[in-house]
Amino acid sequence: MQQSQEERGPLENGSPKEKQRIIRRIVSQLTPHQSQNSHLEGDIAPKGLPEAIPVSRMGAFFLKVSSLTIFTLRFFKEVFRPPYEFHELAKQSFLIGYKSFPLVGITGFIIGLVLTIQSRPTLAKFGAEAWLPAMVAVSIIREIGPAITALIFAGKVGSGIGAELASMNVTEQIDAMQVSGTNPFKYLVVTRVLSATLMLPILVILSDAIGLFGSYVAVNLNGHVSAYLYFSQIFQSLEYKDLLPAFVKTFFFGFAVGIIGCYEGYNANKGTEGVGKAANAAVVFASLMVFIIDMIAVQITSLFQN
Amino acid sequence: MHMKKDAGHNIRLGVFVSLGIAVFIVGIYFIGEKQQLFRKTFRVSGVFKDVAGLQAGNNVRFSGINVGTVEDIRIASDSSARVEVLIGEDTRKFIKKNAVAGIGSEGLMGNRVLIITPGTGGQAEIEDNDTLGTVQPINMDDILISLKTTIDNTSKITDDLSEITGSIQSGKGTIGRLLMNPSDAQKFDSTLVNLKEGSAGFRILMEKAKKSWLLWGF
Numbered sequence: 001m002q003q004s005q006e007e008r009g010p011l012e013n014g015s016p017k018e019k020q021r022i023i024r025r026i027v028s029q030l031t032p033h034q035s036q037n038s039h040l041e042g043d044i045a046p047k048g049l050p051e052a053i054p055v056s057r058m059g060a061f062f063l064k065v066s067s068l069t070i071f072t073l074r075f076f077k078e079v080f081r082p083p084y085e086f087h088e089l090a091k092q093s094f095l096i097g098y099k100s101f102p103l104v105g106i107t108g109f110i111i112g113l114v115l116t117i118q119s120r121p122t123l124a125k126f127g128a129e130a131w132l133p134a135m136v137a138v139s140i141i142r143e144i145g146p147a148i149t150a151l152i153f154a155g156k157v158g159s160g161i162g163a164e165l166a167s168m169n170v171t172e173q174i175d176a177m178q179v180s181g182t183n184p185f186k187y188l189v190v191t192r193v194l195s196a197t198l199m200l201p202i203l204v205i206l207s208d209a210i211g212l213f214g215s216y217v218a219v220n221l222n223g224h225v226s227a228y229l230y231f232s233q234i235f236q237s238l239e240y241k242d243l244l245p246a247f248v249k250t251f252f253f254g255f256a257v258g259i260i261g262c263y264e265g266y267n268a269n270k271g272t273e274g275v276g277k278a279a280n281a282a283v284v285f286a287s288l289m290v291f292i293i294d295m296i297a298v299q300i301t302s303l304f305q306n
Numbered sequence: 307m308h309m310k311k312d313a314g315h316n317i318r319l320g321v322f323v324s325l326g327i328a329v330f331i332v333g334i335y336f337i338g339e340k341q342q343l344f345r346k347t348f349r350v351s352g353v354f355k356d357v358a359g360l361q362a363g364n365n366v367r368f369s370g371i372n373v374g375t376v377e378d379i380r381i382a383s384d385s386s387a388r389v390e391v392l393i394g395e396d397t398r399k400f401i402k403k404n405a406v407a408g409i410g411s412e413g414l415m416g417n418r419v420l421i422i423t424p425g426t427g428g429q430a431e432i433e434d435n436d437t438l439g440t441v442q443p444i445n446m447d448d449i450l451i452s453l454k455t456t457i458d459n460t461s462k463i464t465d466d467l468s469e470i471t472g473s474i475q476s477g478k479g480t481i482g483r484l485l486m487n488p489s490d491a492q493k494f495d496s497t498l499v500n501l502k503e504g505s506a507g508f509r510i511l512m513e514k515a516k517k518s519w520l521l522w523g524f
Contacts, residue, residue, distance in 0.1 A: 091312070094319040101322060202326030209329045235336040243337060247330070 071263045075193055078186050088191045096157050096192070097199030101206065107152050108207035111144055112136065112214030120222065133230050134237030136215045141238060145208040146246050147294055150253035153200055154286040158261040161192050162282030165265025166275040174266070189262040196258030201250040245301040249293065256289040346395040347374065352407040352420075352438040353386050360409055360418040366391045367410075368422045373397040376420055391420060402429035403436065409443035 055063060116136050123129050165188060168174050177184040216230050261282040268278035339345065354360075357379055366374035374393035382388040393401070402425030410421045422438065432438075473479060477486035484490060 087312075090316055090319060093323075094315040098315075098319050098322045202323055205326050205330045205333070209333075231336075235340055238333075238337050240334075240337060243333060 067267065068260075068263055071266070072259055074185065075190060075259060078183070078190050079194065081186075083186075085187055085191050088187060089194055092191045092195040093199055096160075096195045097202060100153060100156055100199070100203060103156060104149050104152055104203045104207045105210050107148060108145065108210040109214040111148055112140060112211030112216075113218045115139060115144065115211075116215040116218035117221070130233075132219060133215065133225070133233040137212060137234040137237055138242055140211045140215070141208055142242050142246050143294075145211055146204050146250050146253065147290070149204045149207045150200060150250065150257065150290045151287055153196075153203065153254070154257045154290055155283055157196055158257045158282045158286040159279040161196075161258065161261030162265040162268075163275055163279035165189075165192075165262060166268035166278035169266065169268050170270055170272065170274055185266075189266060192262055193255065193258035196261070197251055197254040200254030200257070201247060204250045205247070241301075241305055245297065249297040252293050252297070253290050256293055257286045260286040260289060347392040348395055348398060348434045349377065349390060349392055350432060350434075350436050350438055351388050351390045352440045353382055353388050354409065354440050355386055355442055357387050357389060358409050358418060358443040360389060360420060364418050364420060365412075366393060366420045366422065368393075368397055368401065369424065373422075389420065399431055400424065401432045402426065403432055404429050405432065405438055406441055407438040408441040 116132060119135060120129065120132060123132055123135065165174070168188070174184045174188070177187065212234060216225075216227060219225050219230060264278040264282040264285065268274040360376060360379060362376050362378055364376045365372045366376060374391050374397070376389060377392045378390045380388050380390075389407075391407075401422060404425035406423045406425070408421045408423065409418055411418050474482040474485060477483055484494060
């Protein structure tokens with residue numbers, strides 16, 4: 001009994017909410033000609049494009065940019081305003097961070113291993129095989145660790161958030177939440193975006209460490225290097241200017257994945273195909289955004305390093 | 307049951323976050339340790355006429371071991387620069403007051419390093435803010451200038467040598483005639499034959515002389 005209630009979602013637990021939901025359904029059935037948005041309060045962001053107004057492709061793009069901007073601004077408005085949903089934040093962090101760790105860990109290990117094996121022939125040509133750990137460490141810490149982890153994260157978490165919120169949207173759970181007095185933006189969007197922003201840096205740090213271990217394994221496939229020598233070579237080659245900018249940009253990666261996943265899900269079209277579209281759009285857009293942020297980050301860091 | 311499951315999730319989340327932060331701190335620590343950020347250090351300086359491209363952050367070596375880093379390089383006067391270095395406290399007892407600092411490089415193309423040569427025993431340990439004696443680095447340009455003189459001299463010598471071998475080849479001079487002129491060679495040959503015959507005659511004479519009563523007693 002309890003289990004089944006849990007699975008049905010947060011708003012169906014209490015009986016007053018259940019009632020409100022039924023009331024809401026009746027209201028919507030009584031007024032079928034009304035748009036889905038019309039009964040919502042004024043402070044709610046526009047939900048998707050108004051379908052009645054035909055717009056050009058260009059216009060649609062800018063409309064999307066503006067509604068994403070409003071969505072992001074609304075996030076910043078809501079994130080500082082109490083009440084804070086700490087319990088839900090912890091739950092989402094568990095789902096977004098902890099549950100992604102095996103996937104990210106395996107990816108990190110393989111990337112470290114493969115990068116080392118692939119770099120060996122080139123370095124061996126110059127007789128610089130001793131530089132292998134140093135070179136791989138700098139590549140993993142500066143770029144490959146954050147970028148690959150963020151992409152995997154976009155694929156797993158971005159699509160997950162997109163699909164989840166879209167299906168809640170399609171089944172009108174978000175609207176019901178609104179009616180029942182819970183702020184759906186705070187409960188659904190803020191917690192997920194914050195979790196993604198905070199969990200990705202931790203995943204990247206762990207993935208970096210596992211990637212370096214993978215590289216150690218690969219170095220030891222051809223010849224023996226003691227773990228102590230390997231790690232002292234790595235730390236000899238690393239500096240704060242390698243680690244810190246790479247660490248800071250992962251917060252932006254996480255934020256981008258979270259906010260885009262939520263935006264696509266929250267503004268999904270009604271209907272079953274809306275869920276698939278939202279999940280797909282979230283992954284594509286979030287991955288692209290990761291690369292764009294990466295490009296901006298490298299420009300900024302190289303500006304300060306010379 | 308609901309709460310129990312949540313608590314389990316929260317514990318796992320806590321472990322995950324702690325692990326991430328721990329790895330991050332360990333990384334920060336090891337990178338920082340290399341830059342002497344978390345070790346007790348002391349500061350000494352040296353004045354060089356020419357730092358030969360030494361930069362802040364370069365390693366300081368004592369007996370070939372990295373013991374510190376170059377902290378700062380400033381122009382001290384119109385012909386000298388003061389190099390300030392941070393050295394680990396644990397190395398202090400090995401560096402004496404009369405230790406000497408020089409500038410070398412890590413490899414053919416490598417970074418510059420500041421090399422401290424130990425002072426002689428019996429001297430007091432170095433103190434904070436002491437100024438080390440310095441030896442000027444060997445400048446690549448100086449090496450090239452002295453190398454150029456050597457090359458000039460070598461080219462003169464080889465010029466002379468080629469002239470000599472040229473005149474030998476063309477049969478000039480005694481050696482040349484001897485080596486290159488067939489008739490002269492023949493003459494030399496017959497001289498040798500005569501000499502040989504002459505020495506044979508002399509030997510016979512000496513044999514006879516030994517038997518002569520006139521030389522008995524010798």
